[in-house]
Amino acid sequence: MNKQYVIKYQDEQIIVVEKLAGIGIYDLVNVLGLKHQFLVLTPCPKAMREGLVAFAKTKESLQYFKKSGNRVRFTFVGLCIGKFDKSEFTINDTLSGREAVTKVKVLNTSRSNSVGYVTLVELTCGDNFIFCSQQFRRHLYGVGHPIIGKVSCTKKLKNHKNKLALSCVKIWCQSIDNNCTNMVDVQVPRFITYIIEKETEYFDKRKMSSSIYDNKQQTFLDYVFFVNKYCLIPKTSSETIVNVAYDLIKSSDHGDNHFKILDCGTGCGCLLLSLLLKSKDNNCINKIKSSIGIDVSEGALEVAKRNAENLLPELDVTFLNLSFEHITGLNYNSNFVICNPPYLTSTMAKKTLDYDMLKYQPEMSYLVPGTDDLLFYKQVATNILKGNSRIKHYAAIDYEKQKNMKRRKIQNRDTIKGCSNSIVTLVPLHLILEVPHYLVARCSKMLLEVGYAEIKVHKDKFGFDRCLSCMYLP
Numbered sequence: 001m002n003k004q005y006v007i008k009y010q011d012e013q014i015i016v017v018e019k020l021a022g023i024g025i026y027d028l029v030n031v032l033g034l035k036h037q038f039l040v041l042t043p044c045p046k047a048m049r050e051g052l053v054a055f056a057k058t059k060e061s062l063q064y065f066k067k068s069g070n071r072v073r074f075t076f077v078g079l080c081i082g083k084f085d086k087s088e089f090t091i092n093d094t095l096s097g098r099e100a101v102t103k104v105k106v107l108n109t110s111r112s113n114s115v116g117y118v119t120l121v122e123l124t125c126g127d128n129f130i131f132c133s134q135q136f137r138r139h140l141y142g143v144g145h146p147i148i149g150k151v152s153c154t155k156k157l158k159n160h161k162n163k164l165a166l167s168c169v170k171i172w173c174q175s176i177d178n179n180c181t182n183m184v185d186v187q188v189p190r191f192i193t194y195i196i197e198k199e200t201e202y203f204d205k206r207k208m209s210s211s212i213y214d215n216k217q218q219t220f221l222d223y224v225f226f227v228n229k230y231c232l233i234p235k236t237s238s239e240t241i242v243n244v245a246y247d248l249i250k251s252s253d254h255g256d257n258h259f260k261i262l263d264c265g266t267g268c269g270c271l272l273l274s275l276l277l278k279s280k281d282n283n284c285i286n287k288i289k290s291s292i293g294i295d296v297s298e299g300a301l302e303v304a305k306r307n308a309e310n311l312l313p314e315l316d317v318t319f320l321n322l323s324f325e326h327i328t329g330l331n332y333n334s335n336f337v338i339c340n341p342p343y344l345t346s347t348m349a350k351k352t353l354d355y356d357m358l359k360y361q362p363e364m365s366y367l368v369p370g371t372d373d374l375l376f377y378k379q380v381a382t383n384i385l386k387g388n389s390r391i392k393h394y395a396a397i398d399y400e401k402q403k404n405m406k407r408r409k410i411q412n413r414d415t416i417k418g419c420s421n422s423i424v425t426l427v428p429l430h431l432i433l434e435v436p437h438y439l440v441a442r443c444s445k446m447l448l449e450v451g452y453a454e455i456k457v458h459k460d461k462f463g464f465d466r467c468l469s470c471m472y473l474p
């Protein structure tokens with residue numbers, strides 16, 4: 001069996017031991033033949049995986065050491081989350097009603113895959129050290145740089161078992177019968193340096209894969225799209241929205257050149273372009289009159305344009321730099337809207353298994369600002385109705401009548417504003433949304449409230465609810 005401790009110093013009053021991984025503090029008390037666990041002098045001993053532990057040998061020597069903090073002093077190292085803007089500072093805060101001082105000295109800062117940076121700090125207590133085992137944890141937590149670990153006032157790190165990354169590496173002690181000060185020190189424990197190495201390694205790997213991600217090609221349905229750092233990589237589950245949209249177009253019995261498609265948040269253009277490609281491949285492209293993709297990201301629009309030129313050079317697809325807030329039907333009179341908007345709140349994003357994958361992609365492509373995950377769904381669902389001259393002017397017409405007529409043409413030059421061509425086909429507005437399964441119920445409710453009808457839920461090929469289709473019936 002490997003040795004689990006090394007005695008570093010002892011005299012009549014004190015024993016200083018280097019505790020190694022695998023031995024608990026109570027076992028250490030036993031193997032050292034000490035009478036009582038309360039004789040331990042080092043703060044945080046139970047949570048400490050490796051490091052120095054000092055024990056007073058008797059109750060009297062415990063009193064002696066505790067009476068004045070100067071008789072035994074400790075230096076710890078802790079691995080904290082984040083990067084500090086000062087190399088040395090002091091935290092002065094009351095703990096359990098008493099003043100407690102922690103001196104912090106930055107030893108090393110390195111990159112981390114999961115939290116950006118991790119910083120190794122040296123921690124010492126001020127003169128009025130109160131032997132509070134949680135002092136370092138609470139103080140560092142309080143200044144926004146919690147120590148890594150899974151006990152209270154710490155923060156877990158994704159790639160590690162989350163043992164408390166805090167360890168005592170130096171002890172000074174001065175016993176009664178020994179007038180000189182004794183100092184014992186050990187190296188920063190291997191488990192802490194290992195976390196630093198691993199975090200750097202993961203960070204470098206991630207950097208490498210994010211550069212590989214530039215100008216990557218991604219197959220979506222049967223078509224190959226260019227993607228880069230400005231857009232979301234098309235997901236297989238998003239094929240559902242294209243299939244639902246395509247089925248609607250294919251099965252519609254309206255006449256030629258009928259659908260005016262608007263793709264909100266087009267990204268690399270994968271939804272819009274594969275819908276057009278699929279319609280072309282199946283001889284129903286003639287049902288599509290126009291197609292527009294909008295996005296707030298200029299970078300994504302550049303990629304979408306490039307994909308359109310490669311995949312559909314013969315078609316006139318328009319891409320506009322526009323936000324969901326500013327889409328109104330005014331300019332487009334779209335009657336077929338598809339949209340896969342960002343819906344993850346930052347809290348939800350951190351919880352998802354795909355978060356690492358998502359981090360290579362622009363936040364704007366998956367994060368919704370604030371806490372309302374339906375924000376963009378509401379904006380799209382309501383704004384596309386605004387200023388849409390067909391919807392505005394036909395709102396009073398009975399939809400049943402219209403359905404029976406299948407393709408009804410109205411001649412009304414005076415009342416239909418915005419339609420210079422007075423022959424207008426009456427159709428409802430189709431809205432097809434990609435919605436994660438946990439938002440389906442709330443999103444359907446919202447759509448009903450806005451005035452949409454015939455709301456249907458569609459599953460992706462993995463069996464999850466993935467898509468909502470509905471109609472606005474004028």
Ligand SMILES: C[S@@+](CC[C@H](N)C(=O)[O-])C[C@H]1O[C@@H](n2cnc3c(N)ncnc32)[C@H](O)[C@@H]1O
Pocket residue numbers: 231232233234235238264265266267268269270271294295296297300322323324325340341342364365366
């Ligand atoms: C989830 S991605 C969808 C990309 C692509 N349509 C797909 O399904 O793979 C959402 C897209 O919405 C865009 N976006 C984010 N906020 C927006 C806003 N306020 N207005 C318009 N587009 C927005 C992002 O740039 C991103 O391209």
